[in-house]
Amino acid sequence: MSARDDTAAVRPATLAWVSRHLETGERIVGTEALHGGLTAEMRRLTIGRPDGGTRDLVLRTFVGAEHAEDWLHREAGALTTLTETGVPAPGLVAVDPVAAQCEYPSLLMTHLAGRTVLDDEGVRLRLxxxxRHLVSIHALRPVxxxxxxVALTTADTVVTPGGADAAAWAAAIDVIRGPVPPWEGRFLHRDFQPGNVLFEAACPSPSGPRITGVVDWAGCSWGPADLDVAHCSTVLALLHGPAWxxxxxxxYEEAGGALAASASERLYWRVRDGLACSEEVxxxxxxxxxxGRTDLTVRVVEQRLDAYVTALMNTLG
Structure with a gap:
């Protein structure tokens, strides 16, 4: 998630709510909108400290979102669970899931250093x-x-891109018409992908890229590891090309992660996520x-999605 000039001030009631959760003598001295969020407004708040220094917090606000209460309850629960686990996630400061004190449902959390990296350059090292980080998330066993x-995509909601391989897409849609494969539960992020991972902003160290944070835990769930792997795979295919x-x-398996045993089970989860992305290109x-990825037009991404779904059917189908 990256920053841009703020175009609107934090709303008054929300501003007062944030202020009540600051330390004695602290005050909000600046706000900056962050882009990259699809479902919520994100702002970095600069907090002035009594000693003259500053620290940053992040405010997540859902405006008009139908499932805001559920998302914020889940994110707050996830951030609490992740405390002292070693997974670099934000710390929960406060949450108002039903907008009891804020204008809209909101969550306040600590700010993590780092930046998202969506460029093709260096993807071989980042992958x-x-x-490895996804394996560590799936290894958690919370009390x-x-x-x-919850998987919302159905065979009837898939949007086949124009010019796509009709036979491959029809076969893929038939895959998700079938029964859900058996699965072993894991702690899932549910939107683990480059846009929600922060890398060290400085020049890479000799040991390679280093992750400083994983954000956006609103979809945190319990389910098969294949779901998270499938989603990250789809996003990598759209960002960098089907091969990635x-x-x-x-x-993921080389890092010690375990996926579904059979090719047909793996195909189910990976195709399901690819088809889900067809609805939100x-x-x-x-x-x-x-x-900054101005090369990624809707048409380019649709073509990559078609190539990826077709490749899945050819390799696992």
């Missing part, structure tokens, strides 16, 4: 680092599990272009 995953999407599952392209 195994992403895989209180999040709710089971196909490679991620291998990197336009919404994901906009933040990528705002972040």
């Amino acid at each position: 195994p680092v992403l895989a 209180e599990r999040p709710r089971n995953y 999407g196909l490679r991620f599952a291998e990197a 336009r919404s994901v392209v906009l933040p990528w272009r705002e972040a």
